[in-house]
Amino acid sequence: MTQQRIGIIMHGVTGRMGMNQHLIRSVLAIRDQGGLLLRDGSRLMPDPIIVGRNENRIAELAKKHGIERYTTDLAAALANPDDTIFFDAASTQLRPELLRQAIDAGKHIYCEKPISEKLDQALDIANYAKSKGVKNGIVHDKLDLPGLMKLKRLRDSGFFGKILSVRGEFGYWVFEGDWMPAQRPSWNYRAADGGGIISDMLCHWRYVLDNVFAPVKAVSCIGAVHIPDRWDENGEHYKADADDAAYATFELEGGIIAHINSSWCVRVRRDDLVTFQVDGTLGSAVAGLHSCRSQHRVNTPKPVWNPDQPQTMNFFDDWEEVPDNHEFDNGFKVQWEQFLRHVVEDGPWNYTLMEGAKGVQLAELGHQSWKERRWIDIPSLED
Structure with missing residues (x-):
């Protein structure tokens, strides 16, 4: 059975929700089950790189869960063309700017809710993602x-x-x-x-x-x-x-x-x-x-x-x-699998950033x- 890799930049996964639900119970669970089975019979294997400000903390998290890649340099992670998805579960206040940086780097976007604190910011980033042609989604767990x-x-x-x-x-x-x-x-x-x-x-x-x-x-x-x-x-x-x-x-x-x-x-x-x-x-x-x-x-x-x-x-x-x-x-894992299929197979996906703007x-x-x-x-x- 053939296998293809997909690189995922995961930002803000040292917090409770990001670490437990998104990193451990979703992305790593997909990895540990042997990847995601695609329509053509191949397996999609997530390869996460975790990004955070505290190097000791993310290094400890990476070691504990067998994650090979981690960094404190978000700009360098975004510059790597081998990683195609950017995920954010950190501060709502910082999210609009982080998503814009990732969109400018050509990454597909998946993030926790809310997108932003203000509706005008949410609409701006949702429309920006659409104009740049990147696939995007927000968690509807x-x-x-x-x-x-x-x-x-x-x-x-x-x-x-x-x-x-x-x-x-x-x-x-x-x-x-x-x-x-x-x-x-x-x-x-x-x-x-x-x-x-x-x-x-x-x-x-x-x-x-x-x-x-x-x-x-x-x-x-x-x-x-x-x-x-x-x-x-x-x-x-x-x-x-x-x-x-x-x-x-x-x-x-x-x-x-x-x-x-x-x-x-x-x-x-x-x-x-x-x-x-x-x-x-x-x-x-x-x-x-x-x-x-x-x-x-x-x-x-x-x-x-x-x-x-x-x-x-x-x-x-x-x-x-x-x-x-x-x-x-697990509901978070189910939606991760749906979004990954959306990225690599153009599978159905309704929970765009514009849907997230409705929540804001x-x-x-x-x-x-x-x-x-x-x-x-x-x-x-x-x-």
């Missing part, structure tokens, strides 16, 4: 979560009938960092560093709502800084001024109303760290990251409101597990809605 794939399967089968509403609950308690170390980096809670849950999560909710349910038409959002005092990685106190919770309602095409609570200040009493409940005329379903449970109208119980007596019905008993029916791979747009309009305390219509970016 939640679309390949088993739970959401099962919801989409139910939708496509007509299970819900007419979808009425979507309710999402995302989040968990992120410790303040004083007596218990925080689970998230401190920059998440500083506005000057690009922090805030609206900017972080509404980018996700845009592509989830658009692709799993229906396109977003309007948004009403309120954010909050619930915990203003936090402690950083060195135990130093700082004032948190970026929103740590957001409560957003969306109007979708077809009259669907969606509401999603996003919070790093909530204690979990639900099936998973994120859950989506979809209610339709013929049935309902609740999905987490992996599982999905459904309730058809013939299985729907008939409770009667009576506040004078304890509730005797267990409302969890009337839901059925939606089966896997096939093996689900929704986050920006969410902030505007919060500031102006009103509904905001979502203008088309296709015009």
